[in-house]
Amino acid sequence: MTSAWNSFHLEVLSNVLGWTAFFAWSISFYPQVILNFRRKSVVGLNFDFVVLNLTKHSSYLIYNASVFFSSAVQRQYHEKYGFKEMIPVAANDVAFSIHAVLITAFTLFQIAIYERGNQKVSKISYAIVFVAWFAAAVCCLVALPSHSWLWLVSCFNTLQVTMTVIKYIPQAVMNFRRKSTIGFSIGNILLDLVGGLTNYGQMSVQSIDQNSWVNFYGNIGKTLLSLVSIFFDLVFIFQHYVLYPAKKTDSSSPHFTPESKVEPLVKPSDVDSLQSENV
Template identity: 45%
Template sequence: MFLSRMRINLQSTLLVWIFYISIANCDVQISTHDIELTVGDQQHISLKISNYNEKEKQINLTIQHDDIVDVIPKTINIEKQNETFDILIKAIGAGHSNVYSTSPDLKDVYVRVTVNKEPALDTVSLVIGWIYFAAWSISFYPQIYINFRRKSVVGLNFDFLALNLIGFSLYSIFNIGLYFIDEIEEEYFARYPRGLNPVQLNDVFFAVHAAIATVVTIVQCFIYERDEQRVSITAKGIITVFAVFLSISTILVFCNVISWLDLLYYCSYVKLTITLIKYIPQAYMNYRRKSTVGWSIGNIFLDFTGGTLSILQMILNAFNYDDWISIFGDPTKFGLGLFSVVFDVFFILQHYVFYRHVEQI
């Protein structure tokens, strides 16, 4: 009886091992995972299958949005262990769609298809993107120059600077972690297998540059005349809440309750919250002083330019890819950009309308 059971266990183990080897030896290669097309265009891709030993001799391709993309053929019949198949991708509508196999053993068989209405709008969007990137990057320097020229930071709100430093530092951590740390990037792709890394190199540069520029401005606050200005108790309380929240989140990471990717997202949420509130102290200070002296209007014009062009780019992309859900379905980025522009308009009104008779030094 014992020998019989042992023989059965060995047979079962051998069958499992043979099945594992057959799957492990199967090699699937697709010529590309990303395609960009214009409505009406089409493109051929190749699918190469080697050492295919599965019982299922068909690969069914599923289309995420069949009003955007058509695929020929949708079913691939496998007759040999080693074959190469030609697949035609047709763009029939603007937007984003995935084409993929539902087989759990063929996870690498997928194509992300992006279809636009007008290729020229992509170029316009790219140019707009670089312009607002430059405007936002340069926007820190008018304030630094004014501080240097006046040898004073009177009129510049310290709460705004403190919140800005924390916000851009956390934004830098988020971008650096997701762009440079392979383990975190692997976490992201494990969570979103067919997604794209949302962080680009220019995002990393902008965030780090913004944090450094803010540090330079803060150093000026220690060097130049600052009157009785200091970080308020309210701002310190808000910063303490953020610090406690992120400290607890970090402990949860080391306790394996949440992942490093989750911690990075929490950093980004704090940054978004700061973006919503950071302008309020400066606007209130201008109102209380009935003056914008010491607060750079050049900074505001550049920020307004960057925010307006950012919103314009989002609208252009939404039109070109018929992807309005990116604005109205997930309004965070659009709403924050609009919120910043509204505050910029208010600062411009303070400078040129409400307190225009105050001498601007």
């Protein structure tokens, strides 16, 4: 069981911040899904980003569910960090992970059915996913004889942190090469930023209440998740609003690229003037 809060007001604030992060992160998936649906295209959305994101959220779900529901994992956590310390996973963390896996899988389904141009999942991404789950399987074999369940779930936590660091890179590079963020929803990024900030705030409130910062280094995955997500969100925001600001006519075409914006050889006004002269 988790230890009691010292301050009722801080407990309420923590719950508000936690569920705000949950809703912001959960809703953040939908702008991209809606954009894909409206355009009937996934051109501009990097497929490696989605594939790596699915691995990230799957491993994060395993970690959150294990820590939140397993009494064995909780016992080993208290033995390592102290019985007065809170379990660093809340109900909103588990709920978010379940939702994230499902909606990311649905985004992959959209990739399969919508126009995608010449985009495809890279071999490097396939290799990363294979190595990640192979490493997870090895960790399971190592932990099984000694029943090191806390160490095992920490491996999944480390895996999700690694995927968080890696997953943003393909999309950022793709935006740079295209000199455009068209097809990649900025709404996703703005909501993700809100989720990262409020998630970090919740952890801070818990630490203040307990007068201990073990909540940060005891759940280093959640800490790094917030910091890395915030950093890349700021990179994408800078790309979208500063480096490659979208034109008003850009978002209407699923196949638009900056190179496609070319003046026609004959303007409609020229055709109208020629027709009037022949009358």
